[in-house]
Amino acid sequence: MTDRAYALFEEQQQARGIDLNQVKTKLKALKIETPSWGYGDSGTRFKVFQKVGVPRDPYEKFEDAAQVHRVTGLCPSVAIHIPWDKVDDYGKLRSHAESLGLSIGAVNPNLFQEEEYMLGSVTNADPAIRRKAADHLLECVDIAKETRSRDLSLWFADGTNYPGQGDIRRRKAWMLEALAEMYKAMTPEMRMLIEYKFFEPGFYHTDLADWGMAYNYALKLGPQAQVLVDTGHHAQGTNIEHIVAYLIDEQRLGGFHFNSRKYADDDLIVGAINPYELFLIFYQILNAGADPDENIRRTVDNIAYMIDQSHNIEQKIPAMIRSVLNVQTQYAKALLIDHTQVEQAQSRGDVLGAEDAVRRAFEFDVTPLLHAVREEQGLPVDPMKAYLDSSYGKDILARGKGGASW
Amino acid sequence: MTDRAYALFEEQQQARGIDLNQVKTKLKALKIETPSWGYGDSGTRFKVFQKVGVPRDPYEKFEDAAQVHRVTGLCPSVAIHIPWDKVDDYGKLRSHAESLGLSIGAVNPNLFQEEEYMLGSVTNADPAIRRKAADHLLECVDIAKETRSRDLSLWFADGTNYPGQGDIRRRKAWMLEALAEMYKAMTPEMRMLIEYKFFEPGFYHTDLADWGMAYNYALKLGPQAQVLVDTGHHAQGTNIEHIVAYLIDEQRLGGFHFNSRKYADDDLIVGAINPYELFLIFYQILNAGADPDENIRRTVDNIAYMIDQSHNIEQKIPAMIRSVLNVQTQYAKALLIDHTQVEQAQSRGDVLGAEDAVRRAFEFDVTPLLHAVREEQGLPVDPMKAYLDSSYGKDILARGKGGASW
């Protein structure tokens, strides 16, 4: 049935003029970074439910991540969070990763879990605390050198809870100071990815509240500074794909933190709440990826796709597998868009025709295509099943409860 | 200056036809319950910042609460949360409260902090877990008997994170079962206050998601079941005062959990983000409080005003003092509305006149009035100053860090 399904799919797409070889090449090139902290316990302010089998140290997190890559072929790198993944010898961690077929991806500083940071880290009114925070950023640059990571991924919890609590403009300047110092310390190969967030944990104002603020810092810092879009960090109703297209056009989209949300920053499995939105994001990316301007194309090529979720009730490894498969699925669908048809409808002012040309691609079932690609790559056709059929999930139960968490 | 200020205020209000004696009587009758858990550590999912001096047990929580009542005269009762405030001898806790001039207020069951409740408590698909949850509700009825509490205040964290995760209608029926069993166990003097919440910690659906669901349960259960409005538990833009007016009109508004929010359930100090909204809530309450229908008036008289906040970065006791003073201030302003003037403008279709008649009351500075009331009650004129001038805040530092938290 699988073969016939693919044959039929191929026939369908050829009839539409879609070059499936190119589609497959792109699918095989897709890489999605998973986060080390996505394998540990996390929760809500009401409760962190502890799971049995959660990794107890960074080494075990990489082992779990290796399982996701083993069955999906999509996740060759793992982002780390400092100090959660602090180790004495990063060379050793890197070797461990490599022995598992992985590399160390983005380095994420953590500036929100020490008592001093209650009223801000790089934006704290106390210069000693700002210094401490800036030093941590520099430390992360050093770690990135050791881990050979290209990207430094920055999210600041800095913000205020009440009008008047902080001086908004002064905090803005302090943040620039810290970023500039860090930027200067980076090697020419490194990139600084600046993440923004609408709210939480700041409930009145967040210093880096939207893409405009992140973009503006990037402009002031230089070309190695880029914006990171977390799909859960926007006001209700925000057109995220518009922001994506906009940032690519300005050559400042550095990457994504994928997850999904229905309400606030719910950090659910990506693609679980509104899969069409994810598809539309890829539509913008692929549209720009075919731009005549080489700079635009290079921006697209360098987008870092990363998962950033907080699995409160799900089994960690299966949740991660589901997440990356959802990304792959929507990417595959977006690859079936006939851009010429869209543009022609746009040109003649055919609203329904243009909408249809985009949505039509979403309606295809890409399962046969993904099966074919996986087979060609020597991967399990059904990655989730392959994982669940393995003994890994049972073996790690021996780790017990109380593993890594945040 | 204070005397002259009050004299002028009195003159102003008399000129408007406001009966200040009645206003003062109402102000003196205002009671706001504070929550035991509001004195302990709380935070966001990112971090709970531990404060020095936080109470270490329920007894110390009542001592802190007594300070708030001492300086404000507004807070003679304290809500408790079970099992956070579980003690061997509730008679002893009650005596302790009474020795401090306090009583024990609403009893709040906790059905979200045990591992079994990860996928629901009274709505869990597992009947054993539902039984455990229902038993906890019955236990709380028993505790309420011992603490002589009128109100059982119910908030359920029950919900799901993904489409399909739970059977929405079956969960609805299970919740009714548990509530009905609890309702039956209550004495005729008790009330069940049913709280609803838009989202969190459920990120796809919340079993008790809005006032309509809480109201519908109350209808099915009987007259001792009422709805509890938490001011932070609505979708963005929701007109809360409309819901308040509606529930009073149906004689089903049992009480409030006051706090404020700008984004989600931010649990900030009440009145800190949009003080006008709080004023407009009281406008509806006072409007209904003068209704010719005795049942409506009785509903208004029995509304339980309670604070429910989570102070992440604030000093606990001052934050509570600020909160109750903000409630008192907006209540005082609302007492200055000339309802006859509003109604006349409404009758003649005078939009601007009606709006002005309401807003005008908000613009008065009620400081002289509140000073006068406090003096007449033998209370400190400036409660916050009185607290900060006392040694209490310093004395409790001896408790150290690591007190009660959730």
Add this chain to the structure above:
Amino acid sequence: MTDRAYALFEEQQQARGIDLNQVKTKLKALKIETPSWGYGDSGTRFKVFQKVGVPRDPYEKFEDAAQVHRVTGLCPSVAIHIPWDKVDDYGKLRSHAESLGLSIGAVNPNLFQEEEYMLGSVTNADPAIRRKAADHLLECVDIAKETRSRDLSLWFADGTNYPGQGDIRRRKAWMLEALAEMYKAMTPEMRMLIEYKFFEPGFYHTDLADWGMAYNYALKLGPQAQVLVDTGHHAQGTNIEHIVAYLIDEQRLGGFHFNSRKYADDDLIVGAINPYELFLIFYQILNAGADPDENIRRTVDNIAYMIDQSHNIEQKIPAMIRSVLNVQTQYAKALLIDHTQVEQAQSRGDVLGAEDAVRRAFEFDVTPLLHAVREEQGLPVDPMKAYLDSSYGKDILARGKGGASW
């Protein structure tokens, strides 16, 4: 290719244990009512762009609607709006409809376009205006008798723009009065469908603001009063499928006004912004449709599916075709859910498994299924193409500009 596609689809579904005959039977039974006003000009407050070819009277609206039914087989009835569709002889309009293979569907009173209604219709402080509004409701009952319509579909624009402008509780009582009078006038076969809306054109409060208010009126009126869910009438983030499940469970869901929105009540083509939400609504409906309780099943059987959109920039007839096809597509996908599998996963607390069992059905491409159903019904396989290939769209250009609008 079409035949092979269906054969493969059938094989796939049979392997999953789906009974395709039952699926087809249900698909053939699907009926979606289109609104007469959806064929006329409409727009935003900034501009109504007039289209050439828009129907000039109710008779032409039915002619356009007949085209939608001709190519889709889904839309045998058309809702009317009074006075927009006021005619001297409703018998004649009914005959006209019947001659086109149509019937007259829900009757919609209009209480928002006369100068008197600026400050409310049935909730106006002026008793003469309330009387006029109530009389219009009674007139619509009479029209429904003549048109043999089962449903009276009520949406009120009533609300206020400013705090204090209206007496919320008094307006609540006035609305009940008018509804009760109308209810009494209905024949036993008629139903009153009460629609609610979060906001617009009322910008401070809307008298019928949410499902709870509509439901409560229905409870007070009797079993012939039901709630109408317009998919664009909720606060951002609202879980609509939860409300749908809830109302079915209370046997009070009367019908839908389908459309889609990204921001406010955008009235876009249904399924255009978040198709998964539409699928999840049908998941709840189908889940309830298999309930052991006969009353629940009867509620589901009587749900009126209606389109209510405002096409600002789209070609009217194609936009309507697209809308009903989108509904059909998501309904077809929902019919592929394996409910047993979902329930089993729910029972064992398998979050990912339950989610997957629902979402999996969404991922199928139902095109082969819909083609097969259409062929069996003697309908065009591609309804949009069939319409565009016909000369109808060109023929109506002779109507010119300036047709019906609101």
Add this chain to the structure above:
Amino acid sequence: MTDRAYALFEEQQQARGIDLNQVKTKLKALKIETPSWGYGDSGTRFKVFQKVGVPRDPYEKFEDAAQVHRVTGLCPSVAIHIPWDKVDDYGKLRSHAESLGLSIGAVNPNLFQEEEYMLGSVTNADPAIRRKAADHLLECVDIAKETRSRDLSLWFADGTNYPGQGDIRRRKAWMLEALAEMYKAMTPEMRMLIEYKFFEPGFYHTDLADWGMAYNYALKLGPQAQVLVDTGHHAQGTNIEHIVAYLIDEQRLGGFHFNSRKYADDDLIVGAINPYELFLIFYQILNAGADPDENIRRTVDNIAYMIDQSHNIEQKIPAMIRSVLNVQTQYAKALLIDHTQVEQAQSRGDVLGAEDAVRRAFEFDVTPLLHAVREEQGLPVDPMKAYLDSSYGKDILARGKGGASW
């Protein structure tokens, strides 16, 4: 009573160290521009309720605006909208304005009311339509020369309703082209104020959707391009005062369109829904106005305060008077903030103290202050009463119904 009230107020403020002379000077310097279109009929997509007495041409609009300035002393200029205020001889219109004590303020192009603009004006895929739109922009520059207006105020309704309908990045480039051409045509004294809007009438994407996009265009164009903040044009929950502080800090805040909203772009009377928000905006402005950096101070000095509302149900002139008085009131309150006290609390990490220092100013009743200022300026102490006592409102009834509208 008025004198005593002011004496007491003065004493209070002096005790706080507030320099009332400076406060008064600033209050006397406050200028708020009213919009010509705010005097005509406007409404919602459901209905425009026509008022008797609405001005029939631009000349009468200025006469109405003169009444607002006569009683408030706050509104010496009036913004115009082209072509709504198109006249043959702008010199004559200017003379008419001057004869009424007014000047012509910002010139607002209109690019949303002609049939060609249905799918965009400067972003239309059709080059002829883009040319027409750009020409209109240039025409407005010419008009600004004749009217001696400093500001060109640009709001574009351009956007799309469906995914795929338009090429987002191409439209972005087209808009830049038009803006650059217009920028080049401006005299050195002119400013281009670029307004953004979250949504409406575009319901999928709006080309200029947020401050970041407006700011980015301004950066590309040059120092005469600034951002215009409309207080109703943001996603729910957005911290507008943060954006205000941010833009001032970047020296790119050109002005405001004031109005208020509870839901979408409700265009209600400014300050009617959340007066505290308006106060907090002025807090940020005044904080920046005392900055040591001269460029920041100059930015603040050049902020254009403009009303932009749509009065659906209100009497036009009184609604405008109420609006400007609300702005004046919140500005006056913000002038009472003790910035030193705020900063000291911020420096010592005193969250509650800093919040209190800001909010305290909001709680003062500034009526005595405003009365004193008006008396010193020879203005009516109660502007609304002064207007209502005049015969103007009755006199204009002779104009009849059917005046200017949009």
